[in-house]
Amino acid sequence: MRRRGFLLLPTLLAGGAQAATVQGDAAAALMARLRRGGVVVVLRHAITDRSQADRGYLSDRAGQRNLSAAGRAQARALGQAFARLPLGQVLTSPVFRARDTAELAFGARAVVEPRLTADDYTPDAALLEANIAWLRDRIRSPSAPDAVDVLVGHIVPLGMALGRGLGQADYPEGASAIFAPGGRLLGVLAAGTLGAA
Template sequence: MRRRSFLAAPSLLLAAPAVAATAQGEAAAALLSALRAGGVVVVLRHGITDRSQADTGRLEDRAGQRNLSEAGRAQSRRLGQSFAARGIRLGEVRTSPVFRARDTAELAFGARAVVEARLTADDYTPDPALLAANIAWLRDRVRRPSAPDAVDVLVGHIVPLGMVLGRGLSQAEYPEGALAIFAPQAGLLGMLAAETLA
């Protein structure tokens, strides 16, 4: 499968909205086919959060973190239901220890989710050497699906993924609940909003 992004270029969107919508629809369909076929790794950004809450940087302090909103909890449940309804076979499910990611993983995929410290958000990783090691691990991990017909899901955060890709990611490009889909040889195939699977 060719490397394609679900998000059309801005010039295409301005020049020909109907063509852009078709291109986006075709790209989304290709990404959904890749999920059904398996052998890919998804980096799932945690679900929608309550932006009135602030992070303190303390991993074990739920009250001191930005947590999922009710919309985010519902979004996470729908995502798991969509995986099941579409026949997407799960491989490994690993999650950042930050509560918004853990809750996303557990609501979507249940008890199979395993906490993975190397997926921790950058603002919870003040040691630059540790952050660099975490990014190196993630860069390697997205290239290695655990099974040829399964989808591994890594539930994490926007900044570490941007560091893996070597560029900043905007909220519009990679909103809360979005999936970044990687294939072993092709790298990043594209991104899907969670609602695309609903």
Template sequence: MHRRHLLLAAPFLATRAQAQGHLLVAALRAGDVVVVMRHGITDRSQVDNGDLPRREGQRNLSDAGRAQSIRTGRAVAALAIPLGEVLASPVFRARDTAELAFGARARIEPMLTADDYTPDPALLRRRIAWLAVRSGRPSYAGATDILVGHVVPLGMMLGRPLAQEEFPEGGMAVFAPGGTGRFLGVLDARTLWVVAAA
């Protein structure tokens, strides 16, 4: 009986998720929002060693992550999303995501550095506080700013751990303006692509 109810609910849940995705895409197109985007799909056989300037010893984008980033950039362009600032963590998987998706407009922002590259707890707290404020302040009225970073800092900002399924690689957490951003939800890359192709 319980399984039957789950099966009956599945189409409703999918429709609800699709509707949420469409609402978030509409918010991106309308502007006056800030997106905290997670870097693209990575090569999980690689492990971070904490050496920020060296690509070797970092978990980098996989071929799928590079393709995902390019496709996301094309979807953003196709939807005529009014891009404002594009800022990226200096960790290579985030900066590569930003550059592949948004080209030369992407700039490195040290405040977006991943937690495992921020051994000083006081500096990490400052970075999380910066992210909380920046997520509520688009660079100008009508802009959709994109901050390409990492899952753990976003979870710390929201005050709870984020599961991989909740904020997948390539996902976009969307925030409306405020003193600290008002969290609207997470848009996954595939939903963005589907809406762009429609």
């Protein structure tokens, strides 16, 4: 699996939180902020079967890393947690692990957005740069003042939009990175934290 170098983009973290999952009082405060709406959430796809590898073809489910049974359960639990929030738009990457997460969590509400495609499925450098620019702009603006927009995607494109690499500890599968208007990262909630709140 080939990884591209990170694009040199302005960071969205200036004056905001660092990317790492929050717990305790910080998680409770972030959940309270989510309930008020007016944010964009970049939800990383749910838990995958790590014995599978990506071959880089969007139409080839067998050639992709897909959700595990635990990931399908996690996606359903995430859907129950998000159902308690004022949901706005729900957009998903066309890569099967993201699409399946979105469909299990949000049903027909999820709309495929090709610009959320994982970097390994975007071989054209100019197109990848355009997709990352779109993501960077999209996380700055919720669709309505009280909406929680959800973008279901992948770790590397979000790291590229942030201008730095993200690791599993920063942004595990099923985690939600929450952005205030203007693109300030408020924090990252692990899937279990979101579901428990």
